[in-house]
Amino acid sequence: MQELLKSFLGDNALVYIIMGVPPLIFILLYALVTLYMEMKVSAHIQDRVAYMRTGWHGVLQPFADILKLIQKEDIIPAQADKLLFTLAPYLVFTGTYAGFAAIPFSEGYIGSNINLGVFYIVAASSIVVAGLLMSGWASNNKWSLLGAMRSAAQIVSYEIPSALAILVAVMITGSLNLNDVSKFQEGGLFNWVVFGGPLPLLQKLAIIPFTATAFFILLTAGIAEANRTPFDLPEAESELVQGFNTEYSGMKFAIFYVAEYANMFLVSAVAVCLFLGGWQSPFGSALSGPIWGVFWIVIKGMAFVFFQIWLRWTLPRLRVDQLMYVSWKVMTPMLFVCVFAVGLILVL
Amino acid sequence: MATALKIYFTDIYRALYTVAVGLKLTFLHLFTPSVTIQYPDVKLKLPERARNRLYVNIDDCIGCDQCSMACPVDCITIQTIKSTPDVDLGTTSGGNKKRLYVSQFDIDIAKCCYCGLCVYPCPTECIVMTDVYEFAEFDRQNLLYNFSSMTPAEITVAKEKAKKAEEEAAAKKAAAAAAPKPPAAPGTPPPAAPTTPGT
Numbered sequence: 001m002q003e004l005l006k007s008f009l010g011d012n013a014l015v016y017i018i019m020g021v022p023p024l025i026f027i028l029l030y031a032l033v034t035l036y037m038e039m040k041v042s043a044h045i046q047d048r049v050a051y052m053r054t055g056w057h058g059v060l061q062p063f064a065d066i067l068k069l070i071q072k073e074d075i076i077p078a079q080a081d082k083l084l085f086t087l088a089p090y091l092v093f094t095g096t097y098a099g100f101a102a103i104p105f106s107e108g109y110i111g112s113n114i115n116l117g118v119f120y121i122v123a124a125s126s127i128v129v130a131g132l133l134m135s136g137w138a139s140n141n142k143w144s145l146l147g148a149m150r151s152a153a154q155i156v157s158y159e160i161p162s163a164l165a166i167l168v169a170v171m172i173t174g175s176l177n178l179n180d181v182s183k184f185q186e187g188g189l190f191n192w193v194v195f196g197g198p199l200p201l202l203q204k205l206a207i208i209p210f211t212a213t214a215f216f217i218l219l220t221a222g223i224a225e226a227n228r229t230p231f232d233l234p235e236a237e238s239e240l241v242q243g244f245n246t247e248y249s250g251m252k253f254a255i256f257y258v259a260e261y262a263n264m265f266l267v268s269a270v271a272v273c274l275f276l277g278g279w280q281s282p283f284g285s286a287l288s289g290p291i292w293g294v295f296w297i298v299i300k301g302m303a304f305v306f307f308q309i310w311l312r313w314t315l316p317r318l319r320v321d322q323l324m325y326v327s328w329k330v331m332t333p334m335l336f337v338c339v340f341a342v343g344l345i346l347v348l
Numbered sequence: 349m350a351t352a353l354k355i356y357f358t359d360i361y362r363a364l365y366t367v368a369v370g371l372k373l374t375f376l377h378l379f380t381p382s383v384t385i386q387y388p389d390v391k392l393k394l395p396e397r398a399r400n401r402l403y404v405n406i407d408d409c410i411g412c413d414q415c416s417m418a419c420p421v422d423c424i425t426i427q428t429i430k431s432t433p434d435v436d437l438g439t440t441s442g443g444n445k446k447r448l449y450v451s452q453f454d455i456d457i458a459k460c461c462y463c464g465l466c467v468y469p470c471p472t473e474c475i476v477m478t479d480v481y482e483f484a485e486f487d488r489q490n491l492l493y494n495f496s497s498m499t500p501a502e503i504t505v506a507k508e509k510a511k512k513a514e515e516e517a518a519a520k521k522a523a524a525a526a527a528p529k530p531p532a533a534p535g536t537p538p539p540a541a542p543t544t545p546g547t
């Protein structure tokens with residue numbers, strides 16, 4: 001797509017701006033859909049029905065919610081640091097949005113075709129931590145500060161298992177560019193990295209337990225990085241009111257919300273690209289192509305977004321010590337084993 | 349050492365197992381019919397003896413004022429006018445003869461506490477609690493229900509008549525008191541005092 005645009009417009013800044021627009025549009029539309037899905041799934045899990053009165057089964061409710069948030073007064077606490085307080089939500093969103101640059105939405109579209117794709121996503125999404133700390137500190141509120149500190153500790157801790165899990169996939173595919181990683185998994189369901197990629201059968205069988213573990217851990221660590229239940233300690237309502245976004249209202253709050261939802265899709269998309277073939281069709285060459293590619297990656301990503309919502313309404317929140325225990329004492333050692341075993345199998 | 353490792357792995361296994369059990373349970377609940385009753389569209393049937401808005405069948409009311417006396421919050425106001433023997437107010441559905449005009453029968457439903465105590469003393473069963481519960485109003489004045497069917501003009505006529513009759517009766521009484529023989533005035537019956545408390 002980038003080449004096509006360059007042939008029309010020449011090599012100038014406009015091309016890069018246009019390249020950046022699709023993920024933004026996608027995030028905004030996706031946030032509306034997920035908002036609706038979250039409410040409906042949570043309601044049906046609790047045997048309720050959720051929105052029913054705005055349109056057919058309440059499909060217009062997300063628009064109403066957005067309209068409400070736009071109209072709301074934008075309150076900045078008197079004792080807050082105004083500059084940092086205003087900047088923080090945008091920084092959080094930017095960090096997440098920047099991650100989308102390296103996600104290949106299809107064979108023909110990747111925001112930035114750099115060969116350090118996954119590494120860039122891990123690095124860019126770390127900016128989110130800075131944004132959250134900023135929001136917590138600038139709010140000048142105990143709950144916000146505690147929430148931000150927890151959030152920072154949590155995200156930093158879970159970057160390590162997620163980076164190691166990414167390493168497992170990267171060792172097999174031999175590339176950090178998610179588009180190349182997706183291309184590598186060509187040829188249907190059983191050539192996906194979670195099933196060992198296109199390796200000889202014997203190697204494949206040996207590698208499956210380790211790739212499956214790494215995939216599972218990547219997904220779990222992703223949920224923790226997106227601050228979703230059961231890892232939603234930064235905004236634990238029962239303890240911290242709303243955590244780092246206690247003092248935010250109106251559009252600033254909405255931006256935090258959109259960033260959280262975008263982050264949910266980002267971690268799902270990274271896991272999908274690395275382990276589940278990205279834009280590859282599960283049926284080999286059938287139903288594949290640039291347009292179907294968009295369909296497949298969105299469907300796979302949304303499946304895991306649904307899984308995150310489903311998990312949210314199943315599990316209670318972890319304690320802080322349990323959270324750290326899971327990250328440092330369970331996931332990290334297991335992934336070391338996985339990395340070692342996968343390396344060994346690939347060498348043999 | 350071996351036991352510590354065993355505990356470590358059983359903990360991981362149990363964590364995964366319990367999460368799986370929980371996920372299965374919530375997934376099944378996704379497809380169970382919801383228990384929500386979508387109120388304005390769907391309404392639950394009220395119990396047979398539910399106590400809600402009061403209703404007065406004014407045609408049956410004999411103006412005995414017993415409901416007003418029973419009311420613990422004084423939300424019922426009744427005013428009656430005596431009728432003269434020449435008018436026939438008709439009978440109630442139970443066959444009782446009506447002797448009083450009910451010129452005012454107001455229930456301030458905003459005050460009502462839905463205890464139902466006014467329903468039991470009613471001799472003609474004309475005050476009842478219905479199953480209507482949607483009668484919210486924007487103006488509190490609208491919650492003052494007027495059940496009397498008499499128009500102001502009718503009330504004035506009835507009042508004047510009653511006054512006249514009373515004066516006549518008083519005059520006759522005075523005449524009777526002045527006359528030496530008491531049985532001189534047998535025509536007028538005694539006023540229906542026992543059934544008109546506090547009029």
